[in-house]
Amino acid sequence: MTQNNPSSKNDQRAVRLEKLQKMRDEGTQPFPDRYECTHDIKAACDLKPGDTVRTAGRIMLSRNMGKLTFAHIQDLGAKIQVCLQRDLVGAEAYKWFGKMADIGDFVGVEGEIFHTKTGELTIRVKDYIFLSKSLHPLPEKWHGLVDIEACWRQRYLDLIMNDETRKRFLFRSKLISTMRRFLDDNGFVEVETPIIQTKPSGARARPFITHHNSLDMVAYLRIAPETYLKRLIVGGFNRVYEFARCFRNEGMDPSHLQDFTMLEYYSAYWNYEDNIAFTQKFVKYIIGELFGTLKIRCGENEINFDGEWPRMSFRELILRDSGIDIAEFEAAEPMCAAIKARGIEIESIDELNIAALTDQLYKKVSQPKLIDPLFLTGHPIELSPLARCNDENAKITDRFQLVINGWEVVNAYSELIDPIDQCRRFEDQARMKEEGDDEAMPMDEDYLTAMEYGMPPNSGWGMGIDRFVSLLTDSANLRDVVLFPLMKPVGGAKPAPKQAATGSGAPKAEADEKIDDAGITRERALELLSQNVTGKVLRCHSLASGAVMKALAERLGRNPQVWEIAGIVHDLDFDRVQDEDRHTLETAEILRKEGAHPALVQAVLAHNAEGLGLERKTEFDFALTCCESITGLIAATALIMPDKKLASVKAKSVVKRMKKKDFARKVNRDLVLLCEEVGLSLEEFAALGLKAMQSISDDLGL
RNA sequence: GCGCCAGUAGCUCAGUUGGCAGAGCAGCUGAUUCUUAAUCAGCGGGUCGUAGGUUCGAGUCCUAUCUGGCGUACCA
Incomplete structure (x- = not known):
């Protein structure tokens, strides 16, 4: 009767638990401690018919033909078909596999490589070992896991089921190791600086605030590693870099994460011009290494990294795209009027100061048009509290951004090394903070003191790694390039x-x-x-x-x-x-x-x-x-x-x-x-x- | 924040005007020694996101709420 049938319990997990118990009862270890492979699956795929192999992976598919079973096993790098023949593995072992092994389980196989009648490379299994039981059924074999929420919450399932996910994250790792290699080869030293900080400085952003219990004081998660890396420049590290996890307590959307990775480097004795040259070399190297070409597709656009990348200033770009010459304006009101006169819409336009207005105008009229790499220069001083002021024009800074496909991928400048000027800039920022700009930087005396001991001329550079990966892998949402993005807990977030x-x-x-x-x-x-x-x-x-x-x-x-x-x-x-x-x-x-x-x-x-x-x-x-x-x-x-x-x-x-x-x-x-x-x-x-x-x-x- | 949309079996999805909650895959029983999402026969599986409400009757209508997506504003 159906009562004795485990399937009537409506629980696939129960069926698998029962199999697990049976294995234990008969003395088979369902969770053995090791298995020695001669090849991983990718390597096995490169073997020739007649070669023998021991490899292991997760069972993804199984087709039972009676006395012959085909299955696919998979690891991170590849999948391969295995073939169990009753007459080869023995009647007992063959029957056991059919009864006990489910899709999702891990198995180690040993046998000879051959081609099936249809030409698929396959392992003819001589012997197998059960390696681990999966208690949950995997997502459906054809459609796989498509629910984006599940992909983020249960990334391991996404990785098991979706080939592009595996490729994307392997790409990310390779990108980072390639960058590291290039920087190491160019005399940079990798360092680690504090994440828990007493002052949130180095960028204009709202920090995460936390409490340090034993010191009983407010602490901040870093929004940028900048001021610490520059302390190291003071300390004599002439070329430093850090892959820095940073935290900004701001809005969540497809292009902003609260927990993200920035690469920053600083080189003593460089100005931003040197840095522009290095950046072009650096990025071209990475693209060449990873893609083998300098032209890559991104959505509907093709991005061409080849050749000399153009340089344009804020002023030139805005003039080109809107007809407004920002150099003609000294105050916000007339510029505001000029913008309105041209029918360009900017949100809460009347509340912005002239620097913010320039920034908004650029983002509105120019940024979306920039597809191929372009160096944007001539940033207003108000938007760059840590950058060196231009020697000819005190209103702008020696700063550049690398813009690719409408995204600011890199931000860099000749660093401000004059402590007196820096102090003044901090004071300006403090004033802006008082006036309600909650992104303005606070005064950082400790950093100023470090500067006062003498900082060599230098140029620094920062790149949002997640965005860069997202750009290069054509991912719509930054959460697609982060293994475990922050999600609200199911059932409701706990209030603070x-x-x-x-x-x-x-x-x-x-x-x-x-x-x-x-x-x-x-x-x-x-x-x-x-x-x-x-x-x-x-x-x-x-x-x-x-x-x-x-x-x-x-x-x-x-x-x-x-x-x-x-x-x-x-x-x-x-x-x-x-x-x-x-x-x-x-x-x-x-x-x-x-x-x-x-x-x-x-x-x-x-x-x-x-x-x-x-x-x-x-x-x-x-x-x-x-x-x-x-x-x-x-x-x-x-x-x-x-x-x-x-x-x-x-x-x-x-x-x-x-x-x-x-x-x-x-x-x-x-x-x-x-x-x-x-x-x-x-x-x-x-x-x-x-x-x-x-x-x-x-x-x-x- | 705001606006729009979605949530139904382990997974992918149907579900008509409010009228017995469905399919495929996965699972279970059986057939099958070259399959490719194998095939064939049979069986089991549901808190329709959650909580209220309207109704003789709610997956379907209403209210609230949770989770997620997209758009919009600020930040990289």
Whole structure:
């Protein structure tokens, strides 16, 4: 009957688990530790009929013809057909393969290369070894995985199923190694500079802000490696480069990632002219090495990297494409009028200063037309706070961008090495910041000091690697060239803790008086406790915290039901998360879903204020923290009694134990002392806590 | 942020005016010693993104919400 048929369970994974169990039962190791290959699959494909081979891969297709089975096995580099003949591998082994091996499993095969009747290169398997079980069916063999979201979230599936994905990422790796080789061969030294920084400088962008716990200070993820690499120029590294992961907290779209890779290099004694020459050599080398030609297709365009690349200034380009000569304008208003007069539309045009206006105008009228490589020069000084000012024209900088297919691929300039000028530029930026430009750079004194020790003339260079890869692989979205792009978690992103603590700014009394309903019942709290908490110790800790909270609420004239519930549920996720610092986030999520009162959720979060970088604000917050903390101390005190009973414990001995640091070391004494924040002395609090725990001593087993 | 679109079996997709939720691949049982998305016969498989609502009846209509795409604005 169908009841005995595993397939009726509607679970392909269950079928595979059953096969796995069968393998174990019969003594076959389904997950062996190694297999020795003579060739990878790509190498096997180059063999001649008659050659023998041992290779391994993932089974992608299987066609059973009765006493003959064809299958395809695949690795990152290639796939090859294998052929199992019953008469060659033996009846037992042949039958076993048919029963046990699924599409997606790994197998090692040994045999002789031959051509099938239709001419396909195939391994005639003499012997095989099962190498690993796949518990999930792979995506459909013909269409493969096309859901773009799945490709990003489960890149490994994308890599298994899609040949171009494999090629694209191999290309990216090869590109980076080619760049590295060229730079190394030209006397550059690869270095690593800090990602966590105290000042976000080196570019105009909004940083990710984080908190450094042990220094208790704001820290930033770097937006660019620039100022550190230039410190190295000061330090005597004449040619340095870094493949730098950078982070910018800005919009997410097909051409912007929050976490991206920039290559920057700096060479002492070069100006931007030297750099232009080097750039052309560098990029041509890379294209030649990777494509074997200097003309490549990109979408509808063919990009020609051959020949001498043209140079044009902002002014020339804009004049050519719009008829506006930006040199004629001293202020924003007349330029704005000129732009409007020509019917060119720029968003919030009236709010832009002259530099931003120039930039926007260029992006609108010129940038999309630039397909073949072009060096764009003559950038306004306001847009280039770290670039050297031009000796002839103080309004522009010695800077260039390499534009390819409408994208700014490279940005480079003669570096500003005059510390006095640099200081002034920082001050200008600071002013712009005050005026509301939140991308303007902050003052960076430490960098200025480095400059004041003397920086040789030099020119620096930066390239967005992801964009370059995207350009060269004709990828529409930058996330296609990053292995694991950032995605919102399925089921909703967790709000930042600060947002979670809504209303926490309210004064203590006010916040507390509002809580007359926890939002969940005591019964539900206990249910949640047994669902989420498996450990006995944690369960007792939760119940004890509830009891102490209840007693404290009665003492302070607060709502005992609500406070008890807070104690019961405060550590729901601790068993799962197993991380002092990170726990409570999941608990808060559970409670929110249950409809718990926001103040309760906040108190729960705040009991781990240290770990999460939060602040305790309300009486409720402090109460939960100190109650939860003292339970451990009281329980530990009970355990050293001869009868290990709470009944034998005196409040005085609990207080004494506070001072012995080695006793119950995990209990944070500072948190227990927070009882003073709610107006109780340690003595009174210890007595209250002890009494509360004694009242439920049976439940606690103490 | 805003606007438009999408989410149905493990995968790729149908689903009419609101009327019993479908196909192919994958899986299971069997046939098959040269297949190429093998083929043939049979079987099983669903929280229609989630939560509400309208209705005798909702995959379909309404509201909210989640996830994603594309466009738009700012940044590389």
